[in-house]
Amino acid sequence: MQPTVSDHILFTRGVPATEALPTELLSECMQAVLESPAGKTVLQxxxxxxxxxxxxxxxxxxxxSPDQVxxxxxSLHLQDLISALLIQPGDIVFTEQPSYDRAIKTFRRRGAKVIGIPLExxxxxxxxxxxxLTRYTPRFLYLVPDFQNPAGVTTSAEKRQKLAELAQRYGFWLLEDIPYRQLRYSGSSAPLLRELVPERTLTISxxxxxxxxxxxxxxVIGPLDFIKQLTALAEDTILAPVLPSQAAVYEFHKRGHFETNLEYLKRLYAPRLAAMIDALKASFPNVAFAEPEGGFFVSVTxxxxxxxxxxxxxxxxxxxxLTDGSAFFASPLHEGADSASERFVRLPFCALTPEQITTGIKRLAELVR
Amino acid sequence: MQPTVSDHILFTRGVPATEALPTELLSECMQAVLESPAGKTVLQxxxxxxxxxxxxxxxxxxxxSPDQVxxxxxSLHLQDLISALLIQPGDIVFTEQPSYDRAIKTFRRRGAKVIGIPLExxxxxxxxxxxxLTRYTPRFLYLVPDFQNPAGVTTSAEKRQKLAELAQRYGFWLLEDIPYRQLRYSGSSAPLLRELVPERTLTISxxxxxxxxxxxxxxVIGPLDFIKQLTALAEDTILAPVLPSQAAVYEFHKRGHFETNLEYLKRLYAPRLAAMIDALKASFPNVAFAEPEGGFFVSVTxxxxxxxxxxxxxxxxxxxxLTDGSAFFASPLHEGADSASERFVRLPFCALTPEQITTGIKRLAELVR
Structure with missing residues (x-):
């Protein structure tokens, strides 16, 4: 029997739960901004x-310093602007393999040859x-060190230390993209790369x-000189960003909503992550996968x-x-090394109920049996 | 005697009058959007x-069709994206001479050689x-046909007809940038280029x-195929635009505020334009300049x-x-033809009172005497 439309389960993009979008609080914040003296500032x-x-x-x-922000x-457009500044056509960029599909596409569009280094x-x-690094000098290594998109992997403290050393020794930038870092449902965070090697790190969130x-x-946060150049390019490209929404975010922080909302998100998403891990263990008992302590994604090969x-x-x-797994794969370091890309399945869990997750994983297991 | 700071007059960028920014109406619109079912849509x-x-x-x-929008x-970022799609390094782009400085810069950044065709x-x-056109085939001609930035010139109906013919005959795009068109304080509008040659026109506003x-x-409005390609590039570059402010603009229209606000702006700006024209005629009786019937700018050489x-x-x-006049000049069609760029002065009038305008022009006349 064909499932009904309402029964359809989307393991596609990393979308927040719609019920978690704080419409009323943001409305209040926006109103407070626009009707205060800041209103004239953000509309001008x-x-x-x-x-x-x-x-x-x-x-x-x-x-x-605020001048480093x-x-x-x-953040996707900031990645585009960073790429415009750093990449000359033909330059090498490294990513984790797999990596965020839109980032790979952005670096390529700006002329880079993107090589994926296997993710453990x-x-x-x-x-x-x-x-x-003995074969190539990349302009930068792009990575999502916390609850990686798409794999859910978190980079260990030891590996972060190693990355910091390599970036200094070989002279390349670390682009650490950390949109999920604060969505930690258990455990504790390893240091940011920028805490280890600030002069070589661009932190994007x-x-x-x-x-x-x-x-x-x-x-994006980075060294003063770099942010100055990037800001000049941003101004040339877009003049200014959309200010009312930035001011609403500021007001959201000022009123203490950010922390409350973050706690709410964690309470909402943690059982969904648990349901995903349980369902995968039940349906794929012999498949090893990263068990994240936060974020939006689990994945299996x-x-x-x-x-x-x-x-x-x-x-x-x-x-x-499902999303086509191969989109998350850049060029492999070794020819033919990525036959795994066809078997890679990203599983976003935040916008699904535990019941939907369980059902979805059962369906997946049936399909590949 | 040095003038005091409050006495300082800015003939720099084309900025709306701060008192004209509709903070309360936009606050109401934003609130209506965020607290309606559309709120979840624009935040997702x-x-x-x-x-x-x-x-x-x-x-x-x-x-x-909406698919052509x-x-x-x-609009500056849309010009950047259009340039990314249309310009290959070394391609020729034509602009009016003088033209909008940020547009010239954008086309150059995307690899074009920008040639300015004199503006009458x-x-x-x-x-x-x-x-x-007998010497070059440009990818496009960029122009601001209504109340041009920086010169205040409006392209006549006859010349629009001629431009449409030439675009068809020689096969280049017309980029008509019309942010000022609706700010007409007197007289009546000539047809849009898109009304004359829609298949060759990209209208930006x-x-x-x-x-x-x-x-x-x-x-931006253009042929279906072009907008489809441009939308794909926009999605790859920024994912989606900032939706709450777009929804607030829609609500502003729906509530009838757009027309009321436009009439208010015209009543506010028309006397400022008149003051500018009067002051220039009084202080520079022998200098010919375009007397616009709308917009933000008058200019003199x-x-x-x-x-x-x-x-x-x-x-x-x-x-x-003052703004450096030479920024508004692209490469001249004929070597050495633009010694006028050093003598070009753009005079934005919307954010100044008639008294400030009169005082400013008197100061300018004193300085160049």
């Missing part, structure tokens, strides 16, 4: 590097990274997963002997929408 | 080509344009001058025998801030 030209009070707040949070219209259960394979994606408020042929099409017929 | 992922109800409304206004974070009091010099710059709501040496620095000492 100016604040080309982002709304100054929010830059100051982020500067305090990260222990840097650029706030833009979402505790972060990038630093042995293979060192080997790659966003409020998309913490408040709302539609606000498109993302930011299906065993070689599983029936993954035409999986996306067959899944859709059975009421399950 | 989706609507990557812009907020659909606003695309539908613009489609109706321009007599096109892309709404982005301000009724629009681009079509004789020189035809001559230029924005709410920056009509509601608020800080909202960063700009849009100072006579060759005037004292324009070190003008910006001397002006600042006398309480007058």
């Amino acid at each position: 030209y100016g604040h080309n590097g982002g709304y100054l009070p929010l830059r100051q707040l982020l500067g305090e949070q990260y222990g840097v 650029l706030i833009g219209n979402g 259960l505790d972060g990038i394979d630093t042995t293979q990274l060192e080997e790659a 966003s409020y998309s997963k913490l408040i709302s994606p539609g606000l498109r408020v993302g930011y 299906l065993p070689e002997n599983s029936n993954y042929h035409n999986l996306l099409i067959r899944a859709k017929e059975q009421g399950l929408t | 992922y989706g609507h990557n080509g812009g907020y659909l109800p606003l695309r539908q409304l613009l489609g109706e206004q321009y007599g096109v 892309l709404i982005g974070n301000g 009091l009724d629009g681009i010099d079509t004789t020189q344009l035809e001559e230029a 924005s709410y920056s001058k009509l509601i608020s710059p800080g909202l960063r709501v700009g849009y 100072l006579p060759e025998n005037s004292n324009y040496h070190n003008l910006l620095i001397r002006a600042k000492e006398q309480g007058l801030t």
Whole structure:
């Protein structure tokens, strides 16, 4: 029997739960901003590097000057601008393998050859990274060190230390993209790369997963000179970012809603993550996968002997929408090393109930049996 | 005697009058959006080509399908994306000479050689344009046909007809940038280029001058295939634009505020334009300049025998801030043809009172005497 439409389960993009979007609180914040003297500021030209009070707040949070913070219209566009500044056509960029599909696409569009370094259960394979560094000098290594998109992996403290050393020794930038870091449901965080090697790190983050994606408020933190150049390019490209939404985010912080909302999100998402891990263990008892302590994603690489042929099409017929796993794979370091890309399945869990997750994983297991 | 700070007059960028920014109405609109079912929509992922109800409304206004409308974070970024799609390094782009400085910069950053075709009091010099077309095939001609930035010139109906013919005959795009068109204080409008040659025209506009710059709501209208490609590039670059501000603009329209606000702006700005024209006629009786019937700018080219040496620095000492006129000039069609760029002064009038305008022009006349 074909499943009904309402029964259809989406394991596609990393979307927050719609019920978690704080419409009323943001409405109050927006109103407070627009009807205060700040209203004229955010509706006029100016604040080309982002709304100054929010830059100051982020500067305090990260222990840097506000001039080391650029706030833009979402972190993807900041990745595009960073790429425009750093990449000359033909330059090499390293990513984790697999990595965030839109990031890979952005670096390629800006002219880079993107090489993926295999990701292990505790972060990038630093042995293979060192080997790659003897062959290539990348402009940067892009990584999502906390609850990685798409694999759910968190980079261990030891590997972060190693990455910091390698970045200094070989002279490349570390782009640490940390939109999920604060969504930790258990355990404790390893240091940021910027705490280990600030002069070589660009830290990118966003409020998309913490408040709302539609606000498109993302930011980058880096060395003063770099942020100055990036801000000039941003101004040339977009003049100024959308200020009312940045001011609403600032007001959301000021009124103490950020912490309350974050706790609410953790309470909402933690059982969903647990349901996903339990369902995978039940349905795929012999498949090893990273068990994240937070974030949006778990992923599995299906065993070689599983029936993954035409999986996306067959899944859709059975009421399950999946993302093409190969989009998360850059060029492999070693020819032919990534036959795994066809067997890679990303499983976002935040916008699904535990029941939907359990049902979805059962369907997946049936399909590949 | 040095003028005091409060006495300082800024003839710099084209900024709306701060008192004209509708903070309370936008606050009400934003609240209505966020607290309605649309609130969840605009705070979530989706609507990557812009907020659909606003695309539908613009489609109706321009007599096109909503799929021919892309709404982005301000029109400057749309110009950047259009350039990314159309320009290969080394391609030729034509602009009016002078033209909008940020547009020239954008086209150059995307790899174009930008050639300026002289602007006359009724629009681009079509004789020189035809001559230029025998030498170069530009990817596009960028122009601001209504109340041009920086010169204040409006392209005559005859010249628009000629431009449409030339675009068809020689096969290049017309980028008509019309952010000021609706700010007409007297007279009547000539047809849009898109009404004459829709298959060759990309129409770009924005709410920056009509509601608020800080909202960063700009849009482009063009042939279906082109907008489809541009929307895909926009999605790859920024994922989606900032939706709450687009929804607030839609609500602003729906509640009838747009027309009321436009009438208010015209009543506010018309006497400022009149003051500017009167002051220039009084202080520069022998200088011919375009007398616009709307928009944000008047400009003058100072006579060759005037004292324009070190003008910006001397002006600042006398309480007058000017923009460097040469930024508005692309490469000349004929070598050495643009000695006028050093004598070009753009005079934005909307954010100044008639008294400030009169005082500012008197100071300018003193300085170049």
